[in-house]
Amino acid sequence: MKIVDVNLFPFSAKRVYSTVTAALGGVAHKEGGYAFSDFAIIELTSDTGIKGYGEVSDIPETMTMPNGQNFTIEHLETYLANQLIGKDPFQIEELLQAYPEKNMVDIRPDGSMLDIVSCGVDNALLDLIGKTLNVPVYNLFGGKKKDKIWVSWVVYIRDIKYLEAEIAEKVKEGFDAFKLKVGIDPKQDEERLRILRETAGEKAVIKLDANSGWTFDEAVENLKRLEKYNPAGIETPIPFLDVEGKAKLKGRIGMPILEHVHTLEFALELLKHDAVDVFNISAAQAGGVFKARKILALAESAGKPCLLGSTVECGLGTASQLHLSAGSSLVTWPSDLIGPKMYVNDMLNAPHAWDQNRLLVPDGAGFGVEVDPQYLQKGI
Incomplete structure (x- = not known):
């Protein structure tokens, strides 16, 4: 089985209230907190027509691409397509060795780190594998x-x-x-x-x-x-x-x-x-x-x-x-x-x-959940 297509879709979620946390030095992590979070939905399609989905969670404003250019969904889509198209999703450990990519991690002031792009790729690969085998990921x-x-x-x-x-x-x-x-x-x-x-x-x-x-x-x-x-x-x-x-x-x-x-x-x-x-x-x-x-x-x-x-x-x-x-x-x-x-x-x-x-815990093939089709459209 090979990956034949990679698509990314932006998604923005509103929080029920603006959330504030502390940061190094006892100050607010962001003045006023976070009212929204930005996401990317990764869609991987196999040569059998099966699709797997992953989430790049809570993308920070500071993220850039590996070449230093500003982060955009389109730039990330091109980057991941170059890495994943033609590859076997079952080779997940080898595919995940490309991460963390230092420009695409959320590094906090205290040195803690969130490797959100790798997580999104991992999720999409596992969802695709689970759906291909018709088993839940936990199996x-x-x-x-x-x-x-x-x-x-x-x-x-x-x-x-x-x-x-x-x-x-x-x-x-x-x-x-x-x-x-x-x-x-x-x-x-x-x-x-x-x-x-x-x-x-x-x-x-x-x-x-x-x-x-x-x-x-x-x-x-x-x-x-x-x-x-x-x-x-x-x-x-x-x-x-x-x-x-x-x-x-x-x-x-x-x-x-x-x-x-x-x-x-x-x-x-x-x-x-x-x-x-x-x-x-x-x-x-x-x-x-x-x-x-x-x-x-x-x-x-x-x-x-x-x-x-x-x-x-x-x-x-x-x-x-x-x-x-x-x-x-x-x-x-x-x-x-x-x-x-x-x-x-x-x-x-x-x-x-x-x-x-x-x-x-959701049952069903892959992660047992489905993305609303309205969010899987370009340009929305």
Whole structure:
């Protein structure tokens, strides 16, 4: 089987509210936050006429092409066509060796990275392979161990007057796990955590995420002050790349440390220093399901519990994450797959199914979802 055609389609999704997170130095990642996210839908067609789809998620304004020219959907389409047309999609590992391409990754101020183009290619290849074999993607990796994935609602940094209503609404929907973004204003962080705990109840699982916003000393001080609200853990409390600092921090605070793990090399570094308690793994960061599964396997060999992180994917990206999680016994922490509820619009012809705050793993060939045909047209 060969790939005979590559098409890309732009898609823009509106968030239910503008989302703000902290960044290195305790400042906002983007002033005013993000109200929209831009995506690209990758369509691969085989010589048998079967089509596979992948999502390039949450494309940053800073992305450029490998030759330095400005990023456009048309330029990326040409680039991927040159790489993929004539190739066998079953040679997925060889095809993914072209990534990460340094100009086409989303590199954050703290050094964390999202390899979103590789992830989109990975998704389209796996969807094409699954549809060709008429099996779900999770069956390509040993089968499904769970039908539903536990999701934590992510509470972004916004005016505190909106918080209680947001949490009350999610509790009514059945959410019993939350991730609270912190790291800019310590006093506001504490007040927001207090409201979250009171509104969600004592049994709710609450993760904190400082997004590299604190120094070591600030992390110690802030987390000791917040302990009384019984948070389940803290994600990226200090700069992402400070592995030794997190190892020292483990002995100074009374809660687990969670960290994004985007490569096997970084995973080994964290394990070598015993720096974190929980791995946060996502397809978008790792460069796709195929690469993320290798990190999950390493975590399993070390007995390290995991959750699935997110760059707030739309429907296709969320489906790939669900198939990634379905086959792992160590994804035991609530994951951050809120895209289906964070966007006003989506690219799928049918929404993802929920059971309260559990996302159902879609069955069917490939990733088990279909793109709405109205978004697969040039020039819209």
